[in-house]
Amino acid sequence: MPFVNTPDYPHASPECLGVLLVNLGTPDSPSVPDVRRYLAEFLSDRRVVEMARVPWMLLLYGIILRTRPKRSAHAYQSIWTPDGSPLLTISRRQAAALQTQLDARLGGPVKVALGMRYGQPSIAAGLAELRAANARRVLILPLYPQYSATTVGTVFDAVAHELMRWRWLPELRFVNQYHDEPAYIAALAASVRAHWAEHGQAERLLLSFHGLPQAYFEQGDPYFCHCQKTARLLAEALELPAERWGLSFQSRLGKQAWLKPYTDATLENWGRTGVKSVQVLSPGFAADCLETLEEIAVENRELFLAAGGTAYEYIPCLNDTAEHLALITDLVIRHSSGWPEIAHPAATAEVLAERQRRAQALDARSR
Numbered sequence: 130m131p132f133v134n135t136p137d138y139p140h141a142s143p144e145c146l147g148v149l150l151v152n153l154g155t156p157d158s159p160s161v162p163d164v165r166r167y168l169a170e171f172l173s174d175r176r177v178v179e180m181a182r183v184p185w186m187l188l189l190y191g192i193i194l195r196t197r198p199k200r201s202a203h204a205y206q207s208i209w210t211p212d213g214s215p216l217l218t219i220s221r222r223q224a225a226a227l228q229t230q231l232d233a234r235l236g237g238p239v240k241v242a243l244g245m246r247y248g249q250p251s252i253a254a255g256l257a258e259l260r261a262a263n264a265r266r267v268l269i270l271p272l273y274p275q276y277s278a279t280t281v282g283t284v285f286d287a288v289a290h291e292l293m294r295w296r297w298l299p300e301l302r303f304v305n306q307y308h309d310e311p312a313y314i315a316a317l318a319a320s321v322r323a324h325w326a327e328h329g330q331a332e333r334l335l336l337s338f339h340g341l342p343q344a345y346f347e348q349g350d351p352y353f354c355h356c357q358k359t360a361r362l363l364a365e366a367l368e369l370p371a372e373r374w375g376l377s378f379q380s381r382l383g384k385q386a387w388l389k390p391y392t393d394a395t396l397e398n399w400g401r402t403g404v405k406s407v408q409v410l411s412p413g414f415a416a417d418c419l420e421t422l423e424e425i426a427v428e429n430r431e432l433f434l435a436a437g438g439t440a441y442e443y444i445p446c447l448n449d450t451a452e453h454l455a456l457i458t459d460l461v462i463r464h465s466s467g468w469p470e471i472a473h474p475a476a477t478a479e480v481l482a483e484r485q486r487r488a489q490a491l492d493a494r495s496r
C-alpha cells in the first residue's frame with residue numbers, strides 16, 4: 130500500500146498544534162446530482178444505517194437515491210445562500226474565528242483546519258492541511274455536543290481511515306462529547322435569554338434534538354441520555370419549571386421507530402391542546418443547517434400554526450457567536466493541555482524564546 134510520505138521534511142521547521150474542527154458536511158450545490166452524491170456517501174455509512182448491507186444497498190440505490198434527492202434538493206434550494214450551504218459557511222467562519230482566538234491565547238503556533246465527514250472539504254483534506262503545517266500533535270474536535278456513534282463515532286472512523294495511509298502519524302487526541310460542559314450550557318442559556326430580551330418569552334420552550342433509530346439507543350448509544358442531560362441543565366440554567374419546556378427529537382427517516390417524543394408530533398399536540406406560543410431551540414446543532422433552517426424554522430412552524438398555535442419562533446444555533454467561540458476555544462485549550470508547552474496557554478513568547486535558546490545551545494554543543 131502506498132503510504133503518504135513527508136520526503137521533504139525540513140528538520141528545523143517549527144512544529145505546531147493542529148486542530149481539526151469537524152461537522153457533518155453538506156452537498157456541493159443544491160442540484161439533484163450533487164444532493165444524490167452527498168446522500169449516497171452519507172447513507173452508505175455503516176454507522177448511520179446499521180441494516181444488513183445487501184438489502185440496504187438494494188433499497189438505497191433502488192429506491193431512496195431515486196426519490197429523496199429531488200425532495201432534499203428542493204429543501205436545500207430554499208436555504209442556500211450566495212456563499213453556499215449555511216452549514217459550510219458557518220463552519221468556515223467558526224474555524225477562522227477559532228484560529229484567531231487560539232493565536233491570541235496560545236503561546237505557540239497553531240493551525241486550525243476544517244474537515245467535513247461527508248462531502249467537501251473532507252476530513253482527509255483537513256488532515257493534509259495540518260500535515261503541511263507540520264502539526265505533530267492533532268486534536269480532533271467533532272462539533273457534536275452529544276456523543277452518538279452515528280456522528281462522533283463515524284468521525285473517528287474517517288480520521289483512522291485516512292491515517293492508515295500516513296507513514297508518520299501525529300500524536301492524536303479526540304474530543305468525544307461536551308453535552309454537560311458548563312460553558313456549553315451557559316452559551317445556550319445566553320442565546321435563549323438574548324432572544325427573550327428581544328422578543329419576550331413564549332408559553333413554552335421546545336428543545337429539539339436530531340433523532341436516531343430507537344434501536345441504536347437500546348443497543349447502547351448514549352446519545353438519548355446526553356440529550357436529556359443537556360436539556361435538563363439548560364432548563365435549570367434558565368430557571369424554567371417543567372411545564373414551561375419540553376424535549377423532542379426531529380428529522381426521522383424511514384419507517385422504524387426513532388427516539389421519542391417526535392418534534393412534529395409534540396408541536397401538533399401542543400397546538401391542539403391550547404398552547405398558543407412556542408420558541409424552539411436545537412441545542413445539538415453547532416451550526417444552522419437544513420435540519421434547523423428548513424425543518425424547524427419553516428416546516429414545523431406550519432404544523433404548529435395549523436394545529437391552533439398563533440406564535441412560533443425559532444432561536445438560531447450558537448453558530449459563530451462570541452459565547453460559542455469562547456466555548457470551542459476553551460475545549461481546545463483544555464483537551465490539548467499537557468502537550469508540550471507549545472500547546473498550552475502558559476506558553477508565552479518568553480517560554481518559547483527560552484526553549485529555542487536551549488535548543489540552539491544543545492545544537493551548538495553537538496556540532
Ligand SMILES: C=CC1=C(C)c2cc3[nH]c(cc4nc(cc5[nH]c(cc1n2)c(C)c5CCC(=O)O)C(CCC(=O)O)=C4C)c(C)c3C=C
Binds near residue numbers: 155168339341
Ligand atoms: C439514518 C439516517 C440518519 C441518522 C441516524 C442521522 C443522525 C444525525 N444527523 C445529525 C445531523 C445532521 N443531519 C443532517 C441531515 C441529514 N440527516 C440525514 C439522516 C440521518 N441523520 C439525512 C438523510 C440528511 C440530509 C438531508 C435530508 O435529505 O433530509 C444535517 C444537515 C446537513 C446540511 O447539509 O445542512 C445535520 C447537521 C445528527 C446530529 C445526528 C445524530 C445524532
Ligand SMILES: [Fe+2]
Binds near residue numbers: 339380
Ligand atoms: Fe442527520
Ligand SMILES: [Fe+2]
Binds near residue numbers: 380419
Ligand atoms: Fe430533515
